[in-house]
Amino acid sequence: ATPTALMVGSGIGAENGILIRRGEAIQTLKEIKVIVFDKTGTITKGKPEVTDLIPANNFDKEEVLKIAASVEKGSEHPLATAITRRARENNIPLDDISEFEVVTGKGVKASIGDKRILIGNPRLLDDYGIKTDGLLDIINRLEDEAKTVILVAVKNEVAGIIAVSDTLKEDSVKAIGELKEMGLQTAIITGDNQKTALAIAKKVGITHVLAEVLPDGKLEEIKKLQEKFGNVAMVGDGINDAPALTQADVGIAIGTGTDIAIESSDITLVRGDLSGVVTAIKLSRATFSKIK
Ligand code: ADP
Ligand code: MG
Secondary structure, eight states: OOHHHHHHHHHHHHHTTEEESSHHHHHHGGGOOEEEEEIIIIIBOSOOEEEEEEEOTTOOHHHHHHHHHHHHTTOOSHHHHHHHHHHHHTTOOOOOOEEEEEETTTEEEEEETTEEEEEEOHHHHHHTTOOOGGGHHHHHHHHHTTOEEEEEEETTEEEEEEEEEOOBOTTHHHHHHHHHHTTOEEEEEOSSOHHHHHHHHHHHTOOEEEOSOOHHHHHHHHHHHHHHHSOEEEEEOSGGGHHHHHHSSEEEEETTSOHHHHHTOSEEETTOSTHHHHHHHHHHHHHHHHTO
C-alpha cells in the first residue's frame, strides 16, 4: 500500500470510530476469510443480570445469594458483578471471606469461617468431586434459554444455582448478517458452556461454535483456523482474548473492553458496537481497490 492510501484510510476510519493501531492491518483486512467473535462483552453487552436463584439441600434463596456475593466481591468477572449487584439491591449484608482464589475458566473458591465455598460452572464442582447429576435437568433448561449457570457449593454439597443472562448488543444481529453477506465466515469463541454459546450463536446467525475454551485455548483455536482457512480476524474485549488478538492476522478490540485487549489489537472500535467491524472491512476493500 502507498502511505497516502493508508493515511486516507485511517482518516476515514477515525471519523467512524475505528482506530487503526497497526497500518498494515487495514490492508490485511481485505484478505480475511474468517472472523471469530468472543461472546461476552463482544457480541453481548457483557453486563449480565441474575435471572434465577434456585436453592438446593436445605439452603434458602437469601443464604445462597449471601454466600455467593460474599465470595464474588473478590472477583472482577462480569458474572461476579451481576451477583454482587443483586445482593446489594436486596440489602443483603456480606460475610468476610478468606483464602480467595480464582480458578481460571471455571469460577472462584474461598472460605467463610471453616467452610470451603466453590462458585462456578459444573466443571469446577467436578474437580472437587461434588456431584451435580441430580441438577442436570434444571441446568439444561437454563442453558437452553441462553443463560449461564453458576453453581454454589458449601463444604461438599450444592447450596444452589444462580442463572445469569446477558443481552445482545443492539446491532450484533445486523452486523454479523452483513459480514456473512460480504462473504465472510463467522465463528463464536467463549469460555462459557456449549449450550449457552449455541443459544447466543443461534440468535445472531453464527453456526460455528467454539465453547468451553479455557483462556489459553483461544490462541490455539485461532491457529487451527489459520491453518484451515488462511487469514483470520478475531474480535474481543477481555484479558483472556489478548493472546488470540495477537495471534490473529487482524486483532480487533472493543474500545469499551480491557486495556490489555486494546493493547493487543491492530484495530480498536471506539464505540464498542460490531458495526465497526463491517465499516472497517468495507474501508479496507474500498481503500485497496482504488490504488491498483
Ligand atoms: P468468557 O469470558 O469467555 O465467558 P471465562 O474464562 O472468563 O470466559 O469464564 C468461563 C466460565 O467460567 C464462565 O462462563 C463461568 O462458568 C466460569 N466463571 C469464570 N469466572 C467466574 C466467576 N467469577 N464466578 C462464577 N463463574 C465463573
Ligand atoms: Mg469477553
